Amino acid sequence: MREARELLDVPTQGRESTRKRLVIEVMVKSDRQSQLSRRTGLSQALVSTTVQDLAKDGIVEIDAPGGGRSRGKVRLSRMRGVAVGVDLGFNHISVAARPVDQPHDRIAVRRQSPGANIGFRRLLPDVLRLIGEAVEETGQGMADVVSAGLSVPRMVDPRTGKFTTPVLPPWEPEDQPAAELAAELGVPVVMDNDANLGALAEQTYTSEEAVEHVVYVKASTGVGIGIVVGSNLVRGRRGMAGEIGHLTVDPNGEMCLCGGRGCLDTLVGAESLLAKVKQSQRGGARDVPTTLSALVLKARDGDAVCTRVLNDAGRVLGFALAQLCNLINPHRIVIGGELAEARSMVLDTCRQELARFALSGAIAPAADFELRASTLSPYAEAQGALILGLRCRSSR
Structure with missing residues (x-):
């Protein structure tokens, strides 16, 4: 059996560089040649020629059930x-x-x-x-x-x-x-x-066809977003793009870990949501959740306070994401992290605020806009x- 290490350790220069790059993309995800071209940035002609060479060498195989080799998925041959x-x-x-x-x-x-x-x-x-x-x-x-x-x-x-x-x-x-x-x-x-x-992961694994503009919201202890445009992550010059958790939502709000005041994290981060549930008890002896996952479970069981806390979190998050929609006009927003476990309790109120504060053209069904929970969580x-x-x- 061929060793993957032998292919990955070859020098990255000339023809071998192109072969290696394409092999790695097939390792990431078996795909049609047109999609491999999009993901690598290589021309379709170069991808086609390279795939044929790799197939001759027994490194990849092409599944072509009735669609011709150019439309079949390229997959890796047996490899360790x-x-x-x-x-x-x-x-x-x-x-x-x-x-x-x-x-x-x-x-x-x-x-x-x-x-x-x-x-x-x-x-x-x-x-x-x-x-x-x-x-x-x-x-x-x-x-x-x-x-x-x-x-x-x-x-x-x-x-x-x-x-x-x-x-x-x-x-x-x-x-x-x-x-x-x-x-x-x-x-x-x-x-x-x-x-x-x-x-x-969401942009690569959850669609057969490319979705050009994807925003992933990680909402757990804090809130952050990842932005993919085409096949490229938008990181910013120093990796600070997407720090929506430190967007000021309430200038007179609570202090944040970053030194700011009224950041989104202070309103929808796990500690803030848990504190709101605890505050509602007013000294009562009733058990209160100590983790965000436990809070979500209590809400699913019909706890009124936990449900309201999650509904309100969806509203605040929706307001922040509406500003994002007006700035970058994404095709898809995916909610991940522990807050995504709440599903409709967060998503429904989030959609309401998107409809209220985002430009209608950015989120209308005709714009092919989608807001959903991650299908890959929690991994x-x-x-x-x-x-x-x-x-x-x-x-x-």
């Missing part, structure tokens, strides 16, 4: 190697592992608490254990890991791959989780913001990290 994605949230670790020759939905996953809020060095043994368990479930071993990506809930400078200053808790300026994980795995590890990687960010880890091998 596992791609890994890790999402290191504030309160959880999520891991996704997939053999590079398998369809994108054939993943092995693991998830546990706590998360980055207790410090990365304390978590590293658990991260490695979860990776090992997920890789073992694929039928391969840790020696077969060929790429890895890391999702974190903070700003990451795309020029350096490190945290952007100011480095906010739970991280410290000296923290380098990608480098530490790479040293343990023996493969390069690349890091990016969790909302960015959620957007990357969207980990799958995005898996994609990023593979793609970054094309430049090494």
